[in-house]
Amino acid sequence: FIFYKPRDIVSGDFYWVTERKGEIIFAVADCTGHGVPGAFMSMLGNSFLNEITKEAGANLSADQILNRLRDMINEALAQSGENVKAYDGMDISLCKYNIKKKEIEFSGAYNPLYLLRKGVFSEYKADRMPIGFHPKKKNFTSHTIQMEKGDAMYLFSDGFHDQFGGPFSKKYTTKQFKQILTALSPQPLDEQLNRLEIEMETWQGNNEQVDDVLIIGIRI
Numbered sequence: 001f002i003f004y005k006p007r008d009i010v011s012g013d014f015y016w017v018t019e020r021k022g023e024i025i026f027a028v029a030d031c032t033g034h035g036v037p038g039a040f041m042s043m044l045g046n047s048f049l050n051e052i053t054k055e056a057g058a059n060l061s062a063d064q065i066l067n068r069l070r071d072m073i074n075e076a077l078a079q080s081g082e083n084v085k086a087y088d089g090m091d092i093s094l095c096k097y098n099i100k101k102k103e104i105e106f107s108g109a110y111n112p113l114y115l116l117r118k119g120v121f122s123e124y125k126a127d128r129m130p131i132g133f134h135p136k137k138k139n140f141t142s143h144t145i146q147m148e149k150g151d152a153m154y155l156f157s158d159g160f161h162d163q164f165g166g167p168f169s170k171k172y173t174t175k176q177f178k179q180i181l182t183a184l185s186p187q188p189l190d191e192q193l194n195r196l197e198i199e200m201e202t203w204q205g206n207n208e209q210v211d212d213v214l215i216i217g218i219r220i
Contacts (some may be wrong), residue, residue, distance in 0.1 A: 001082035001193035003215040005159075005200070012038020013214035016049050025053055025065070026216075027094040030111065032132075034212050037088075045090055045131075048072045062096050062107035063142040070109075070131045070140075089132015093155045097147075102220065104153070107142040114154040114178065115145065116174045116185035121178060122205040151220040152185040159213035160196075165203035172203055192217055 010029040015026065018210060028048065052060070052068045060068070073079070077107035092112035097103070104117055106113045108126025117123040124143045129136070147153075161177040165171060180199060184192045196215065 001216075002219045003160075003193055003196050003213065003217075005161075005209070005210045005213040006034070006214050008035040010035060010039035011212045011214075013159065013212040014042040014046060015155075015214060015216055016046055016090070018050070018053055020053060022099050023093070024099065026093055026097070026099045026155075027112065028155035028157060028214055028216055029090045029092040029131075030159075030214070031090040032088045038212065040167070041072060041088060044073065044076060044094075044217050045069070048076075048168075061142055062094050062105045065096075066092065066094060066107050066109060066131065066140040071206040072126065073131055074133065077132070086169075090130055091126075091157070094178055095153075095155070103147040103148045105142050106145065106149055107140050109140065111155070113143075114156075116152040116182060117148060118150070118179045119182070119186065121182050132182060147220045149220060153213060153218050153220070154181055155218075156215040157212060158209040159209075160200060160215060162211055163204055163213070164201060164207045164210060169207060189217055189219055201215045 012034040013029065015028050031034040031038045031045065033041065045126040048069055052065055077088055093108040093113055096105040101108050106124050109129060109131045110126050112126045113124040115124065127140050161172045161174045163172050165172065184195055
């Protein structure tokens with residue numbers, strides 16, 4: 001399922017997918033800003049991911065794709081030298097799924113990957129740096145996961161768990177987000193989507209939506 005709810009008409013969150021030589025490559029990204037500035041970064045991200053994977057996608061690991069994406073964003077926004085003024089960029093979770101091996105390779109910039117296997121929750125952490133300028137730049141890392149039938153995995157931006165609401169107008173929190181995904185994971189994907197939509201609407205109440213919301217749920 002794809003739960004996609006921009007705060008404004010256009011969004012700084014985007015999802016992206018392509019297939020190359022027996023592998024499905026997909027990502028969820030959260031760009032700096034929302035509305036028009038966020039949408040501009042989304043367009044750059046989509047374009048650069050297409051360019052990176054068009055020829056070499058099947059030969060690049062997930063972390064190598066993120067390294068290249070960061071280099072292209074740095075260059076496009078002139079993020080070099082000592083006096084960097086543009087700190088724009090994006091947080092992203094990116095996966096390569098080898099269809100034959102049923103194997104996921106994950107790499108993330110701040111955004112993790114959640115995996116539910118037979119009701120057991122696992123988190124694959126991302127590197128603590130963005131696709132953009134960072135004072136302590138280093139290469140991204142990747143995780144390889146052997147998937148099993150029935151596994152549920154989730155990629156997302158921070159819009160859902162950062163939404164203010166509830167009886168005390170506080171953030172939903174990552175703790176509650178993990179709990180609801182764990183509870184919903186055995187359900188069919190369409191039911192999960194329906195329940196998440198209801199949960200957000202109920203929690204938000206009369207509060208304004210504070211950010212773009214994007215969650216992708218996948219069943220192997």
